[in-house]
Amino acid sequence: MQRVVDAALRAQVAEELPEAADIRDATLRASVIEAWALALTRSSYASIRDIPPSGNPGSMTLIKGDQTDHIRGVTRLAMRMADEMAATNPGIALSRDIVIAGGLCHDVGKPWEFDPENRARWEAAPRAAGLPSIRHPAYGVHLCLTAGLPEEVAHIAGAHSGEGELLIRSLECTIVHLADIGYWTMALAGGLIRPETVGAKYRRPLTL
Numbered sequence: 001m002q003r004v005v006d007a008a009l010r011a012q013v014a015e016e017l018p019e020a021a022d023i024r025d026a027t028l029r030a031s032v033i034e035a036w037a038l039a040l041t042r043s044s045y046a047s048i049r050d051i052p053p054s055g056n057p058g059s060m061t062l063i064k065g066d067q068t069d070h071i072r073g074v075t076r077l078a079m080r081m082a083d084e085m086a087a088t089n090p091g092i093a094l095s096r097d098i099v100i101a102g103g104l105c106h107d108v109g110k111p112w113e114f115d116p117e118n119r120a121r122w123e124a125a126p127r128a129a130g131l132p133s134i135r136h137p138a139y140g141v142h143l144c145l146t147a148g149l150p151e152e153v154a155h156i157a158g159a160h161s162g163e164g165e166l167l168i169r170s171l172e173c174t175i176v177h178l179a180d181i182g183y184w185t186m187a188l189a190g191g192l193i194r195p196e197t198v199g200a201k202y203r204r205p206l207t208l
C-alpha cells in the first residue's frame with residue numbers, strides 16, 4: 001500500500017497503461033498518469049494489475065488477466081472506433097486525445113469501489129455510508145478533477161456507465177461507453193467471462 005504519488009509510481013502506471021503514450025498533449029498525458037497514481041494511493045491496491053478484471057465487484061469477471069486488460073482493451077477499441085468515424089466523416093468534431101484519456105480513465109474510480117478494505121466496511125454496515133458509498137464513475141470524477149484533467153475526461157469517467165443515462169453524453173463519452181459495453185459483450189460471447197460471475201447485472205449491460 002502506498003499513500004504518496006512519486007516518480008516511481010508514475011513510471012509504474014505509465015508502464016501498466018502504455019496507450020497513454022498515444023496522447024499527443026503532454027499535459028493531458030501526465031494528468032492521466034496522475035489520476036491513476038492518485039487512485040492507487042487512495043486504495044489498498046499497489047498496482048492496477050492487482051485489481052480483479054471485473055465490470056463491477058464480483059460480476060462479469062474475465063477468466064484470464066487483470067484490470068489493465070479491460071482498461072487497455074476498451075481504450076484500444078475506442079481509439080479504433082474514433083479513427084474510423086474520423087476517416088469516414090472528415091467534418092466530425094472529435095478529439096482523439098480525449099477519447100484515449102477518457103478510455104484510460106473511465107474506470108479510474110475502481111480502486112476505490114473494488115478495494116477489499118472499503119467493501120468489508122460497507123458490507124458490515126450498508127446503512128452507514130452506503131454500499132458502495134460512491135460508485136466508481138462518481139469517484140472517478142473526483143479523481144479526474146483532483147488530478148487536473150479537463151471536464152471532458154471527468155465527464156467520461158462519470159457518464160460512461162448507467163449514470164450517463166441521466167444526461168447527454170459527449171461524442172467522446174459515447175464512443176468510450178460503446179467500447180466498454182462492446183468489450184464486455186464480446187468477452188461474454190467469446191467465452192472469456194467466468195460463468196459464475198454472469199448474473200442479473202449483465203441483463204442490464206448499461207450499468208457495467
Ligand SMILES: [Fe+2]
Pocket residue numbers: 070074106107180208
Ligand atoms: Fe469499463
